[in-house]
Amino acid sequence: MTTESGIAVDGLSLRFGAGSPVLSEVSLHVAEGEFVSLVGPSGCGKTTLLNLCAGLVPHNGTGTVRVGGRAPVEGDPRIGYMLARDSLLPWRTALENAAFGLSVRGVPAAECLQRARAMLAEVGLAGFEEVLPKALSHGMRQRTALARTFAMDSTVLLMDEPFGALDAQTKLQLEDLLLRLCQQHRHTVLFVTHDLAEAVAVSDRVVVMSSKPGRIVADVPITLPRPRSIRELQKDPRFHALYAQLWAHLESGWVRHEG
Ligand SMILES: Nc1ncnc2c1ncn2[C@@H]1O[C@H](COP(=O)(O)OP(=O)(O)O)[C@@H](O)[C@H]1O
Numbered sequence: 001m002t003t004e005s006g007i008a009v010d011g012l013s014l015r016f017g018a019g020s021p022v023l024s025e026v027s028l029h030v031a032e033g034e035f036v037s038l039v040g041p042s043g044c045g046k047t048t049l050l051n052l053c054a055g056l057v058p059h060n061g062t063g064t065v066r067v068g069g070r071a072p073v074e075g076d077p078r079i080g081y082m083l084a085r086d087s088l089l090p091w092r093t094a095l096e097n098a099a100f101g102l103s104v105r106g107v108p109a110a111e112c113l114q115r116a117r118a119m120l121a122e123v124g125l126a127g128f129e130e131v132l133p134k135a136l137s138h139g140m141r142q143r144t145a146l147a148r149t150f151a152m153d154s155t156v157l158l159m160d161e162p163f164g165a166l167d168a169q170t171k172l173q174l175e176d177l178l179l180r181l182c183q184q185h186r187h188t189v190l191f192v193t194h195d196l197a198e199a200v201a202v203s204d205r206v207v208v209m210s211s212k213p214g215r216i217v218a219d220v221p222i223t224l225p226r227p228r229s230i231r232e233l234q235k236d237p238r239f240h241a242l243y244a245q246l247w248a249h250l251e252s253g254w255v256r257h258e259g
Pocket residue numbers: 016022040041042043044045046047048049
């Protein structure tokens with residue numbers, strides 16, 4: 001089912017050093033153009049799984065991790081990674097930050113700036129090109145980080161709680177923005193969040209993990225039609241039913257762990 005630009009994790013088990021297993025028999029496929037969220041308790045291995053998919057953690061356990069049919073390596077141009085903290089360079093302007101990912105990939109400077117400018121406009125930051133991060137709100141900094149991530153045009157995006165540190169209102173606005181960007185650019189996305197409502201709103205599928213060791217306990221298709229708007233979803237009973245379903249899966253993971 002996974003094609004050239006999809007993610008395929010099969011039978012993955014991993015421990016750090018002589019510690020207890022962090023991931024156990026994890027199999028997860030994200031098809032090309034699909035948006036999959038990972039939810040699960042803190043410490044269940046979500047970030048570790050993303051790091052493995054980005055080639056940032058050496059895979060010395062069992063099982064396989066493939067992105068577009070190959071083992072990922074650090075700096076892989078096919079893969080974009082975005083974190084909760086905006087990680088913008090404080091001495092560079094919004095435009096330079098948005099262009100940064102492209103420039104480290106060797107794209108000519110003029111083209112970097114042109115693409116970054118277009119992406120800044122797409123995320124609602126036209127007119128803020130020359131502003132430094134410290135003069136931007138937290139939401140605007142995450143918009144800049146989204147511009148940088150999407151400007152790179154990687155086929156696979158890994159996002160680790162990108163809106164986790166935002167206030168509730170700003171988070172809803174950025175979720176709407178992410179829905180629009182994904183609609184437009186059709187990347188393959190593996191998205192980590194601890195917010196079940198966010199997971200339902202943005203995903204095609206939500207994968208639920210439990211901890212100690214991290215393993216998959218449920219895989220829930222999100223059948224809500226697209227295009228979606230956060231405001232409309234909140235009025236949709238199907239949205240609330242899916243939220244309740246995910247919550248029940250998370251709880252059953254805890255019960256299994258305690259029992
Ligand atoms: N480099 C590392 N060395 C040792 N243990 C680690 C390392 N990275 C993560 N862990 C451990 O692996 C487990 C999963 O961590 P993590 O992937 O960050 O979970 P999550 O993102 O779901 O909160 C935790 O118990 C964490 O302490």
